[in-house]
């Protein structure tokens with residue numbers, strides 16, 4: 001059902017939250033620049049949870065969307081890498 005029929009905003013995918021939230025900001029955990037992915041010690045690319053927290057503080061993602069990001073994380077710390085599901 002489209003937004004026009006429900007009058008509600010459709011939820012964004014994890015990929016959209018990475019692109020429209022975390023990716024727009026520098027990383028407060030590792031210092032990575034905006035538009036570049038973070039990398040963990042094992043070489044896995046994604047976005048540190050700290051970037052999503054900053055995106056939430058700046059209003060780039062909603063509280064419900066932050067809940068979805070936390071659900072995607074296996075462990076919750078600032079250093080947790082959230083992998084973009086579309087990559």
Ligand SMILES: [Zn+2]
Pocket residue numbers: 027028029030031032038039047048
């Ligand atoms: Zn980072």
